[in-house]
Amino acid sequence: MKETESVSRRKFIGTSAIAGAAASFPYVARGEALQSDTIRVAAIGLGGRGTGAITQILDAPMDLEKNKNLRCKTKLVAIADAFPEKSANKIAAMKKKYGEDRIDVEGRIFGGLDGYKQAINEDVDMVVIATPPGFKPQQFEYAINQGKKVFMEKPVASDVTGIRRVLASAKKAKEKGLTVGIGLQRRHEERYIDCVKQLQDGVIGDINMLRVYWNGNSIWHRGKQPGMTEMEYQVNNWYHFTWASGDQICEQHIHNLDAGCWIKGMYPIKANGMGGSEMRMGGDRKLSQIFDHTFVEYTFPDGTKMFSQGRHLKGGWSHVAEYAHGSKGTCKVASHIEPFAGDPIRIRGAGGGHYQEQKDLIEALHKGEYYNEAEYGAMSTFTAILGREACYSGKEIIADDLMKKGRDYAPGIDDYTWDSAPPVAPDEKGEYPVPAPGVYRPFA
Structure with missing residues (x-):
């Protein structure tokens, strides 16, 4: 190379x-x-x-x-x-x-x-x-x-x-x-900066598809300590509650989604997706309400698609990466470029972002x-939220509609104290609500 x-x-x-x-x-x-x-x-x-x-x-x-x-x-x-x-x-x-x-x-x-x-x-x-x-x-x-x-x-x-x-x-x-x-x-790593510049300069021609992944292992959970209020418990286990974490697609997969949007120089206008909670905490809904897998098809304003996989699964395929496909070649972002004609190009530069x-x-x-x-931080986070709401609802979500009418997951959050009732509560079985595609409503 x-x-x-x-x-x-x-x-x-x-x-x-x-x-x-x-x-x-x-x-x-x-x-x-x-x-x-x-x-x-x-x-x-x-x-x-x-x-x-x-x-x-x-x-x-x-x-x-x-x-x-x-x-x-x-x-x-x-x-x-x-x-x-x-x-x-x-x-x-x-x-x-x-x-x-x-x-x-x-x-x-x-x-x-x-x-x-x-x-x-x-x-x-x-x-x-x-x-x-x-x-x-x-x-x-x-x-x-x-x-x-x-x-x-x-x-x-x-x-x-x-x-x-x-x-x-x-x-x-x-x-x-x-x-x-x-x-x-x-966005601060030499290898990403160098690679994105080459892609935007047309090294693989017109980019017509992106694939992004954050497939990893299971995550931590902290038990409820004696004397904790429900709010203390949820804040201490914030990753497992959508109002606090935004789900895995926001908390971790945002990095890959951000890279895709950076490469395109734009944000998706709509998304559809699927997902669920099958193996999260062994299927115990008393411990978590977020999904353990998501798949999203994003559409950019020029019609380009970005396909997203996010997952937590112990023993499954772990893969965290981004790929670009163009009219003149392909690229594993921040790693190497493979033109259809010519030698592969190794991306140089340090990591350590x-x-x-x-x-x-x-x-x-x-x-x-x-x-x-702050703006691209907000818009890349919004891209993750757009994908989450598509997966939670099982519907195609238009970005503009979501920005105008999206749900407030934690109303009154500025005034929360340890004695406040959290935005979600366990039912009579002690289980937390998990969004049901086809039933969940993404708009306020």
């Missing part, structure tokens, strides 16, 4: 990755300047991904100073987590690695469902939001209203109401010049550069 010249990461992120994905927020030369060389960070959600993001944010300045002569610092100064007692060991480990001067959170660790407000209100420059998707829209909105820069993990919402809220906050962030990073890390996205964000903040990834 021959290798090709890679494209500038910053240049491509700033143009094709945003403007080319139908976003209305182009790259802007200057953003709001930092007041010092130290970025003070608040972490909202210190689970696995939240801890990972914070670690990468703390590590990034070392590489930037070494490779780009950019002197900068990052410091964790506040934490909010629904269950703050779980954070103790993680905080101790970070203090041991980075020192107490960079992990300075004493007296600024907040719990409960509204602790994010207290953390954001602290003297911080940037907020890292890594909570369950259902809670992100109001947390993002609050951070932007308080004038904070934001890094928010994907997906950015679990329902259409949340998507509309994120889009409104994204617009406000643009008006304020507040940089927003979204955890769709493929989780780390690279933080390096790009920290560098932009210190240079006073601005970018806003």
Whole structure:
């Protein structure tokens, strides 16, 4: 295989990755300047991904100073987590690695469902939001209203109401010049950037079909602890409730769907699909209400189809990848291109997107550069929701209709407390409702 010249990461992120994905927020030369060389960070959600993001944010300045002569610092100064007692060991480990001067959170660790407000209100420059998707829209909105820069993990919402809220906050962030990073890390990986550019430049001709996969193993479940309210139980097991996670197609498969939309430079206008919950938690509906398999046929405005597989199945075929098929060849995205005529082309460039996205964000903040990834984060999340609603209902769903009339999965979520009744409840058998295709209604 021959290798090709890679494209500038910053240049491509700033143009094709945003403007080319139908976003209305182009790259802007200057953003709001930092007041010092130290970025003070608040972490909202210190689970696995939240801890990972914070670690990468703390590590990034070392590489930037070494490779780009950019002197900068990052410091964790506040934490909010629904269950703050779980954070103790993680905080101790970070203090041991980075020192107490960079992990300075004493007296600024907040719990409960509204602790994010207290953390954001602290003297911080940037907020890292890594909570369950259902809670992100109001947390993002609050951070932007308080004038904070934001890094928010994907997906950015679990329902259409949340998507509309994120889009409104994204617009406000643009008006304020507040940089927003979204955890769709493929868009920051050299191998993806290089490959997508070649595909958009026509290396395999007109792209007429995409295939995307996130087929994996089973996922975690935490039992109900003594004394827990139903709300505490569901938040602690958030992945298993659609109002909190958006289902597997949103929580994990969004990466592959986002890559497909990025390649096409557009979003689907409709979708039909099928799916169900057969093997999830051994078929025990007392533990989970989400699907364990989905299949979606998306249609783009130009008629191109994108076929999507998402699954959790222990012992099944595991495969996480994206493929493009064109008039002049095929491509396994970020791996290799196979023209119908000529030699295969190996895609060059590093992976490591989780780390690279933080390096790009920290560098932009210190240079006073601005970018806003919130719109494509919202629209790729909406694409996942579109597919989910097609699978849940068994119907063909028009994207515009869903954006206007999609269900609100967690009405009144801003006011939830541990004593609130969750949006779903178990029946007299202790079983949670699982959407039934042909019966489920996707619109409010």
